[in-house]
Amino acid sequence: MNDSTKQPQAPNHLNSTGCAIRCTPGKGRGVYAARDIPAQTVVEISPVLLFDQQEYAEHGRHTLLDHYTFVWKDGRMALALGLGSLFNHSSAPNVSYTLDTATESICYTTSRSIQPGEELCIFYGHKLWFEPVDVGAAVRNAVSNEEDDKALADDEALADDGFGGLAGLAVEENAMGAKDEDVLGPCPYDEGDSDEVLEDEDLPFTWLKPPPEEEEPGSVRTIQAWVVDIPDPRRTGRALKWLKDSKLESASEAALGHLKRIRKHGPTSALLLTAGPVAPTIPADLELSAPYTVSVPASAALTPPSLALKTALWPTNYTPRKKDAPEKWTRGRARGAWEAMRYVVRGAREAKGEGELPIFAHIPAVEGETPAFSARDTRHRTSHPLRHAVIDVIRQVAEYRAEAPSSASAGTIDIPATTTELEAKDEQTSATTDTPEIKNGQDYLLTGLTLFITHEPCIMCSMALLHSRVKEVIYLLPMHATGGCGGAACLPWLQGVNHRFRIGRWKEAKGERGTEVLKLNEGLDV
Ligand SMILES: C[S@@+](CC[C@H](N)C(=O)[O-])C[C@H]1O[C@@H](n2cnc3c(N)ncnc32)[C@H](O)[C@@H]1O
Structure with a gap:
């Protein structure tokens, strides 16, 4: 903890929205409510001081x-003035914030109603540089200056609950009146060795089992392609040159790139031309007969038996899927999954409380590689039918990759993956404890990342996840009529797709009282 947090006394400060500065053991100064503050109240707008990276690296980061x-x-380092720098961190924040680049300020808004004496906390992110005294947002101030003590002692809400004011915080009641534990229950992975490897059946979700990759003779998908016979092998070279020069070869690469161009039949061979509906015109000087159509495999062969089947139709390329041994899940990782899912549920409830669909997606940080990303569904507010949580969270990763923060110092605040409004998130750049060298997924956005989401993603979102090369998708509630990860279809299991991701379906959520708030119309695309 920094020196300032050791201060026993807090300055006597009260802003016009009823926020006061007080001290808590282990956290130093924090922002507390001196009176009732309703949900959605702007409690503070802090101007920021901006430092350029170099100046900061040379000087600022070596100081308090x-x-x-x-x-x-824009990559510069920012310091919030006013109360902005005094909000402490909580994993159950009651204040969200938005960065405004136009006015170079940060706006802090309560996400639920706050009672007098409660601390106002924001979420710094998953990578903290200190040991958090994280008692949620509802804790009462325990140490303060004399005046504060007196004020708080008068406050009925401060009555000791027998647990030093901590009871009930892990199961914080949210704006919707339901509790986190109603959905997931208490985390069963809290106790025990974090490194213990768990069996699949001991995980909080069930991995869906993909079908075997083998294709049957009847199941090989084919397309129609134009070919021409080359009776004399001496004409093959000229024919290939023409195919290349005429650009037919490159134009048909997407449809036919998984196939060889030439098929040999004893002394004659056949040349694969195009996949279009119209027969290509062959120059007379090539002295070839008219082209005709044949059925050719629609995709490369993934296994030797499939290669044999496909090559019987047309010589096909063999591109076995890279098989990584399935990763072992440890108790610590299962605990992280529980936390991530709890976070997702909370985000969805907050979204619902603010008039959005209760759908929330979250990609936890990967140490030393990427920060956390989160998004809620915003199609109501934006009146845009494609603003699904998955699409928005992928967009955030894309923006992060594009901006590729060049440096971030130890101890900087990890701009949180909160349920803050989407535009706010657009403004945010996450910082990690070290320069986040982008090691994986530079070409594919979600390589190596796991997505947690309240509801099974729809077919569009599942396809987007596939294109982004996500590693795993873990969802709480299946969407039987519309889901693209095992519900209506299973996109990563389709034959011919060139990436598969693992799908985990949460075990314990169905039928629990708390999921009521997450209920959606069966036909809705998530
Ligand atoms: C932005 S400052 C917040 C204000 C700070 N408490 C102060 O007195 O100046 C961030 C620092 O506060 C402390 N802090 C914030 N949240 C905390 C928490 N939940 N538990 C322990 N320390 C916390 C850490 O020392 C951290 O480096």
């Missing part, structure tokens, strides 16, 4: 400032 700065959208 390092505990207060974070990366601004």
Whole structure:
């Protein structure tokens, strides 16, 4: 903890929205409610001071400032003035914030109603540089200056609950009146050795089992392609040159690139031309007969038996899928999954409380590689039918990759993956404890990443996840009529797709009281 947090006394400060500065053991100063503050109240607008990266790297990061700065959208380091730098972290924040680049300020808004004496907390992210005293947002101030003590002692809400004011915080009641534990129950992985490898059946979700990759003779998908016979092998070279020069070869690459161009039949051979509906015109000087159509495999062969089947139709390329041994899941990782799913449920409920669909997606940070990303569904607010949570979270990763923060210092605030509004998220750039060298997924956005989501993604989103090369998708509630990860279809299991991702379906959520709030119309695309 930084030196400032050791201060026993907090300055006497009260802003016009009823926020006061007080101290808590282990956390230092924090922002507390001095009176009732309704949900959705703007409690603070903090201007920010911006430092350029170099100046910060040389000076700022070696000072106390390092505990207060974070990366601004343009890569500069930012320090919030006013109360902004005094909001402590909680994993159950009651304040969300948005960065405004136009006014170079941060706006802090309560995400639920706050009672007098409660601490107002934001979420710094999953990578903390200190040991959090994380008692949620509802904890009462325990140490303060004398005046504060008196004020708080008068406050009925401060009555000791017998647990030093901590009871009930892990199961914080949310705006929708339901509790986190109603959905997931208490985390069964809290106790025990974090490195213990768990069997699949001991995980909180069930991996869906993909069908075997083998194709049957009747199941090989084919397309029609134009070919021409080359009776004399001496004409093959000229024919190939013409195919290349005429650009037919490159134009048909997407449809036919998984096939060889030439098929030999004893002394004659056949040349694969195009896949279009119209027969290509062959120059007379090539002295070839008229082209005709044949059925050719629609995709490359993934296994030796499939290669044999496909090559019987037309010589096909063999591109076995790279098989990584399935990763072992440890108790610590299962605990992380539980936390991620709890976070997702909370985000969905907050979204619902604010008039959106209760759908929330979250990609946890990968240490030293990527920060966390989260998004809610915003199709109501934006009146845009494609603003699904998955699409928006992929977009965030894309923006992060594009901006590729060049440096971030230890101890900077990891701009959180909160349920803050989408535009806010657009403004945010996450910072990690070290320069996040982009090791994986530079070409494919989600390589190596796991997505947690309240509901099974729809077919569009499943396809987007496939194109982004996500590693795993773990969802709480299946969408039987519309889901693309095992419900209506299973996109990563389709034959011919060139990437598969693992799908985990949460075990315990169905039928629990708390999932009521997450219920959606069966026919809705998530
Ligand atoms: C942005 S400052 C917040 C204000 C700070 N408490 C102060 O007194 O100046 C961030 C620092 O506060 C402390 N902090 C914030 N949230 C905390 C938490 N939940 N538990 C422990 N320390 C916390 C850490 O020392 C961190 O480096």
